[in-house]
Amino acid sequence: MLFEDTFKKFLEIKELFKSLVKDRKKVEELFKILEKPQREIKVYLPLKRENGEIEIFEGYRIQHNNFLGPYKGGIRYFPQVDEDEIRTLAFLMTIKCALVDLPLGGAKGGIKVDPKNLSEKELESLSREYVRKIYDFIGPDKDIPAPDVNTNSKIIDFMIDEYLEISKSINVKLKAAFTGKSIENNGSEGREEATGKGGEIILERFVEKVNLKKPLTVAIQGFGNVGYNLAKFLYQKSYKIVALSDSKGGIYSREGFNPELVMECKKEKGMISGCYCIGSVCDLSFGEDISNKDLLELDVDILIPSALENVINTENAENIKAKIILEMANNPLTEEADEILNKKGVIIIPDILANSGGVTVSYFEMLQNLNNEKWSKEKVFEELENYLSKAFNEIWQLKEKLNISLRKASFIMALKRIYEKY
Ligand code: GLU
Numbered sequence: 001m002l003f004e005d006t007f008k009k010f011l012e013i014k015e016l017f018k019s020l021v022k023d024r025k026k027v028e029e030l031f032k033i034l035e036k037p038q039r040e041i042k043v044y045l046p047l048k049r050e051n052g053e054i055e056i057f058e059g060y061r062i063q064h065n066n067f068l069g070p071y072k073g074g075i076r077y078f079p080q081v082d083e084d085e086i087r088t089l090a091f092l093m094t095i096k097c098a099l100v101d102l103p104l105g106g107a108k109g110g111i112k113v114d115p116k117n118l119s120e121k122e123l124e125s126l127s128r129e130y131v132r133k134i135y136d137f138i139g140p141d142k143d144i145p146a147p148d149v150n151t152n153s154k155i156i157d158f159m160i161d162e163y164l165e166i167s168k169s170i171n172v173k174l175k176a177a178f179t180g181k182s183i184e185n186n187g188s189e190g191r192e193e194a195t196g197k198g199g200e201i202i203l204e205r206f207v208e209k210v211n212l213k214k215p216l217t218v219a220i221q222g223f224g225n226v227g228y229n230l231a232k233f234l235y236q237k238s239y240k241i242v243a244l245s246d247s248k249g250g251i252y253s254r255e256g257f258n259p260e261l262v263m264e265c266k267k268e269k270g271m272i273s274g275c276y277c278i279g280s281v282c283d284l285s286f287g288e289d290i291s292n293k294d295l296l297e298l299d300v301d302i303l304i305p306s307a308l309e310n311v312i313n314t315e316n317a318e319n320i321k322a323k324i325i326l327e328m329a330n331n332p333l334t335e336e337a338d339e340i341l342n343k344k345g346v347i348i349i350p351d352i353l354a355n356s357g358g359v360t361v362s363y364f365e366m367l368q369n370l371n372n373e374k375w376s377k378e379k380v381f382e383e384l385e386n387y388l389s390k391a392f393n394e395i396w397q398l399k400e401k402l403n404i405s406l407r408k409a410s411f412i413m414a415l416k417r418i419y420e421k422y
Contacts, residue, residue, distance in 0.1 A: 002309070003088045005335045007035060010095075013411045016402070020412070021419060030415075030422055034094070037064040037087055043133035045111065047126050050119055057126060061109040061134045063143055064090035067421045068098055070141050071107035072359060074148025074180075075130075077155075081110035085309070089148075089330055093359070096352040098414035100391050102363045107143050109134070115150050124158050131162040138163070140176040140370065146362050147180040149308070152225070153187055156180045176369035179362035188365035190380035191358075196229025198357015199328050200237065201385055203302070205392040206324070206349060217300040219243035219322070221250070221292060222307030223263070223272055226328050226355065230306060231259035239302070243295045246272045247307070250295040253278060253287035297321060305332035312337045320346065327351040342405060350407040352414070353395060360387050 014031055018024045041061040046054050060083060063071040073093035086108045094106025111130060115123055137143055147156055160178040167174060172186070181187035190197065207216070218239045220227050223246040231241050240256035248271050251257070261277035269275065276287030296303065296316055303322035305311050309331035312320065317337035325341065326349045327333065333341070333348070341348060364380055367373070375383075391413075399409035 002084050002331070003091065006088045006091065006331060008335055009338060009407065010034075010091075010411055013408050013415070016404070016408070017412055017415055017419075021416075026422065027419065030419055033422075034065060034091070034418075037062050037090055038066065039063040039137070040083065040087070041134055041137060042083070043130070045126060045129045045133060047122060047129065049122060057111055057113050059109070059111040059130050059133065060086045061137060061143070061145070062086045062090040062107060063137070064106040064108075065094040065418070066105035067418050068105055069103035070105060070139075071143035072097055072102070072104040072146070072362065073107040073109070074146045074358075075109035075111070075151055075155075075159075076149040077111050077113050077115045077151055078149055079112060079114045081112040086110045088309075092330055092352055094418070095411065095414040096356050096359060098417040099352050099395075099410055100356045100360050100387055101417065102360065104144075104359070104363060107145075108148070109145055110148075123155065127155050127158040128162040131159045132166065135163065135166050138177060140173065140366065144176065144362070144366060145178055146359070147225075149224075151180075153180055153182040153185075153192065156187075157182050157185050160185065172372065173370050176366045179365040181365070186365075186369055188361055188368055188380060189375060189377040190384070191361045191365055192225065193229045193233075194361035194380075194384065195226045195328070195355050195358035196231075196233055197381060197384060198360065198388055199226070199230040199304070199326060199354050200233035201357065201388045202349060202354050202392055203234070203326055204237065205389060205396075206347075209396060212301075214238050215240040215256070216302055217242045217256075218302045218304060219295050219298045219300045220304045220306055220328075221245050221295055221311065222305065222329065223266065224307070226358075227304070227306035228259060228263055230304065230328060231257075231262075235259050242300060243290065243298055244272060245290075245292050245295050247292075249273055250290045250292055251276060251287050252290045252295070252298070255286065257287070302326060305329045308332070310334050312341075314340070317341055320344075322346065325349065327354050330355065338407070348405065348407060350410050353391060353406065353410050356391070357384055357388060360384055 043059045045057040089108040097104040175186045265275035297319045299321040306328035313334040317340040
């Protein structure tokens with residue numbers, strides 16, 4: 001029911017949107033079209049396990065909409081992947097790309113698998129099999145996959161390699177068929193940190209607009225690529241990172257952690273628990289362990305869910321004490337939770353804006369591949385700042401003008417671009 005839930009949030013802007021444009025019938029048509037993805041691909045992936053047995057895994061690629069350009073979106077490896085989830089995330093990609101004004105549409109892919117249960121070789125075989133199954137439907141001018149939850153540049157490198165092998169072409173432009181590749185393999189500088197960097201840019205714009213004074217306290221759920229990099233950038237900008245967590249649990253200190261040291265400690269110990277690193281020192285007396293549930297309910301200025309969807313729902317929405325929520329995960333709030341928090345006056349900076357840094361730098365990676373260029377990290381971050389600041393300012397103006405939430409303003413901004421193209 002995830003898709004219905006998310007689309008319901010989107011439907012709330014329909015009447016308002018109709019009052020802003022000329023052709024009301026066209027708006028009705030467009031909503032009908034966007035309520036269904038354009039194509040859903042389901043594949044079965046046989047994998048010969050190292051014990052000699054064959055196991056079949058389910059995979060998906062759902063292409064939601066391509067009115068603005070080729071489909072674009074990540075691929076996740078996760079045991080609970082299903083059509084409904086991938087469809088929802090594909091829809092959000094359509095909106096996200098339109099919002100940042102990228103000439104791209106929306107898609108998402110996934111394999112129902114726990115990658116931690118696979119050997120390196122099995123992971124490679126499964127990734128290559130997935131590309132063989134969706135090959136006909138992807139390419140630089142059709143659909144460009146990228147990393148997402150539990151996938152990274154190593155997996156994308158296997159995928160682009162398989163793609164190029166099948167296409168039997170030496171045209172380097174074909175490297176643009178996937179983004180999030182490693183730097184050595186025509187990936188972009190800064191892509192790895194891009195989603196976190198984007199979150200920092202958007203939050204900074206917000207803090208400037210409403211004139212908040214630092215240090216602001218921050219709790220971040222999720223210490224993967226997105227959560228870690230964002231924590232690192234926010235620490236550098238003098239935010240106080242009082243709580244961090246991974247899937248196994250969290251840590252808390254009123255003094256505020258140094259995320260880079262916490263990461264070093266986590267790598268050594270295999271878990272975040274006990275990694276109470278402040279300044280340049282880690283010490284067991286500096287902090288305490290907390291649960292993921294408690295982290296979400298902490299009394300902080302800014303709460304940042306950076307892991308999975310629906311973590312804030314009817315069960316905990318009333319207990320949320322943060323004043324601002326920066327949605328770095330896709331869809332971390334259920335529709336009901338969104339409503340409860342809006343009523344409580346919590347400011348929600350929506351996923352489609354907050355985490356759009358990743359796909360924006362993916363777009364830069366495509367441009368570099370297609371034009372045979374190599375941008376420095378400085379240039380990548382400078383361009384990212386331009387794109388995201390522009391999107392933020394447009395959304396902010398619209399929010400002020402219409403007196404609506406940032407999510408509604410983002411939906412309207414994105415829809416306006418799709419409507420104009422339709
Ligand atoms: N998976 C990321 C997202 O949800 C990035 C997608 C991309 O780079 O295409 O936005």
